[in-house]
Amino acid sequence: QVIARRGRGMMQEAAALLASIREVGDAPSGTLRVVLPVGLPPHVLTPLFAAVRRAYPRLHVHCRFSNDPLGEALTDIDIAVHFGEDAPGGHWISHVVLRVREWLIAARAYLDERGTPQTIEDLKHHELFAWQAPGEDARVWRTWRGASFTVEPTLIATDIHFIRHCCISGLGIGLIPDALLPDPGLGPDALVPVLPDVVGQERPVRLSVPAMLSEIPKIKMVVERVRASLGQIQG
Structure with a gap:
């Protein structure tokens, strides 16, 4: 069963890597798929979306809400926002962005x-x-x-x-x-x-990215932008 789970995880990662858009250029573009916890306040999400749009006007955001963001298939996620003290195990790179x-x-x-x-x-x-x-x-x-x-x-x-x-x-x-x-x-x-x-x-509020997507410039730039914007909101 452990081997089967690892195999499924590797297959999901590979599919996510192939499905992710990798544009050549300085500014992120294409579609960014984000999954968030159900029930985040709209008046917090709105300025975050505005900040991303101002910084990256060629980027489109596909935003979904989930009771368990980390339970979603890796093939459907570029960035997952979730609560958690510990970094998720397995196929994720995770950052605490807010407490x-x-x-x-x-x-x-x-x-x-x-x-x-x-x-x-x-x-x-x-x-x-x-x-x-x-x-x-x-x-x-x-x-x-x-x-x-x-x-x-x-x-x-x-x-x-x-x-x-x-x-x-x-x-x-x-x-x-x-x-x-x-x-x-x-x-x-x-x-x-x-x-x-x-x-x-x-x-803690975390931004987690499937490990095989974590070095893609589009995703790295957006993660840093969101982290900076959240710091301004909390500050």
């Missing part, structure tokens, strides 16, 4: 009505929403000290932005990755952290 906090958020109106939890035990009396990360149990939450505890969420979803909007609407408390950027049309206090020094963890 975001995963923590609890809620609308101030919800907390005014239901009360603000002061302990982990208090969470049992609230509507809880959980993001389903690939390969993880959404019912197991972590503390900043590295411990874990189990909850019974009323909503589990792979779409981060959907959970965030449920929180904005005052429906409950959500545990999601948060880039700490303002939501369009909302005041800075529309969402507030809950137990910010107790519950949560850091989530």
Whole structure:
């Protein structure tokens, strides 16, 4: 089985290499195939796309969203954006481009009505929403000290932005990755952290490229452009 998996991986890499567009010239052109996690906020993706278009006007982007970006076939990917502390094994070259906090958020109106939890035990009396990360149990939450505890969420979803909007609407408390950027049309206090020094963890955001495509100039240039743009957004 191990040999079979390695064989499939090599075949996928070879097919990806043959399928990738390799234009001759200084500026990237052709089509760049990008897969991203479901639920990234549009107001973050829009300036990134604008930056790539300004820098490389001959480049077209085919963007897809997936619950598990690394689970997609290598033949369909030039760049995968995903969360993960460790670099993916096997046929990938990976870069950490951003580190975001995963923590609890809620609308101030919800907390005014239901009360603000002061302990982990208090969470049992609230509507809880959980993001389903690939390969993880959404019912197991972590503390900043590295411990874990189990909850019974009323909503589990792979779409981060959907959970965030449920929180904005005052429906409950959500545990999601948060880039700490303002939501369009909302005041800075529309969402507030809950137990910010107790519950949560850091989530690295990675750009991963199939290993056999990693030295193609088109892909290298776009990866560097996105890394620089994300640094400006976070800074």
